Amino acid sequence: MPIQYRESKRxxxxxxxxxTQYIMQAVHTGEVNLESLAKEISKESTLSQTDVIAxxxxxxxxxxxxxxxxxxVNLENIGRFKIGFKAPAQENPQxxxxxxxxxxxxxxxxxxxxxxxxxxxxxxxxxxxx
Numbered sequence: 576m577p578i579q580y581r582e583s584k585r586x587x588x589x590x591x592x593x594x595t596q597y598i599m600q601a602v603h604t605g606e607v608n609l610e611s612l613a614k615e616i617s618k619e620s621t622l623s624q625t626d627v628i629a630x631x632x633x634x635x636x637x638x639x640x641x642x643x644x645x646x647x648v649n650l651e652n653i654g655r656f657k658i659g660f661k662a663p664a665q666e667n668p669q670x671x672x673x674x675x676x677x678x679x680x681x682x683x684x685x686x687x688x689x690x691x692x693x694x695x696x697x698x699x700x701x702x703x704x705x
């Protein structure tokens with residue numbers, strides 16, 4: 576199924592004289608939750624839906640555990656996850672401190688397999704008006 580897009584009007588509010596521009600924006604057609612994923616995976620394996628849910632929950636907990644230890648979590652065909660944070664730059668290294676950290680985030684790098692898939696190009700169609 577092709578990826579849908581819509582045309583969105585954008586304007587840079589930082590410049591009062593900025594021209595209005597249009598961009599293409601991907602349209603998300605829904606969400607797949609843990610239960611749905613588990614059901615589909617169970618159909619393609621010898622694991623029950625309950626077993627798959629338990630494994631996915633454990634994967635989430637172990638990912639959190641190892642990220643907190645500063646490890647990179649490499650999920651092979653999915654990609655790599657690692658912790659990052661935002662902190663202001665300082666003129667002197669002595670002024671750098673964990674107290675300066677503003678927020679933490681998770682960096683995701685898709686696997687080479689996913690990157691190659693994206694490079695092949697996906698079919699894209701304009702969203703149908705409802």
